[in-house]
Amino acid sequence: MSDLLERLRGRGWRMTAQRRVVAEVLDGEHVHLTADEVHSRAVAKLPEISRATVYNTLGELVSLGEVLEVSTDKRAKRYDPNAHRPHHHLVCAQCGAIRDVHPSGNPLADLPDTERFGFTVSDVEVTYRGICPNCAAA
């Protein structure tokens, strides 16, 4: 993730302790954290970091394309540090667990021109829903 810090510096980011911590948290575990989870992990490393800063930094990372926002219909948005490898999500309808998956086809190709209504379509987001092995066993 020092790569990430480099890239950010290259884009004119002023490097602060807070931003470094947020980046470290995202890099540390490749799970899909909510903003609040990022915040509490960040507080563990830098007690005086504020919620507002975490939101700011996450927002900036998203608009730079370094991190993806995922909204599987749960309450809170989640942040996915795996932005550079395109992938989709598999969500357990019961416990909310999320896994990254890599399907074979390209769903963009499945949308014929007649179904585009003049839109310039640039992106697809696919969410598979089902029951995870844990919940199925219970």
Next chain:
Amino acid sequence: MSDLLERLRGRGWRMTAQRRVVAEVLDGEHVHLTADEVHSRAVAKLPEISRATVYNTLGELVSLGEVLEVSTDKRAKRYDPNAHRPHHHLVCAQCGAIRDVHPSGNPLADLPDTERFGFTVSDVEVTYRGICPNCAAA
């Protein structure tokens, strides 16, 4: 939509003025309304209906499978009365407009067993993102 009312009665629903109004609102315009928009349209027909009732009724319709919850990453969930014809959504990244679309392939088939991690996958939700003609012109 009297069909819908029939189906609901058949499932043991007590038919009240409030529920009828919510069903009418959803049937009236085939757009994707937020709960609040449903509420304000319902108030126009039945001034004393409360927000809690609208939320309750929408939740019941969703769990009966008569209406779909759509969460394109905007703030609020939207409700899609078109639950009986499977379809996906095309969302304008700028103005948030939503259109129903019917792609050709079946994305479920694109997820190989090796990418299912033991999940019992039952559903896919596909959201295409782009810029609508209106916003592109502006």
Next chain:
DNA sequence: GAACCCTCTTGGACTTAGTCCAAATCCAGC
């Protein structure tokens, strides 16, 4: 067609997720 039971509705308080802002802080270039 009156009475009753039980489901629905109400409205207001509460929760959760996130945004905003003015004042204080602190990075980076000189």
Next chain:
DNA sequence: GCTGGATTTGGACTAAGTCCAAGAGGGTTC
């Protein structure tokens, strides 16, 4: 080291939705 302007802070605020106890009103029964 100083300084200017970008960042951070924390607390108030907003939006969306949930919860609950009390009251209302469907529909069934006689």
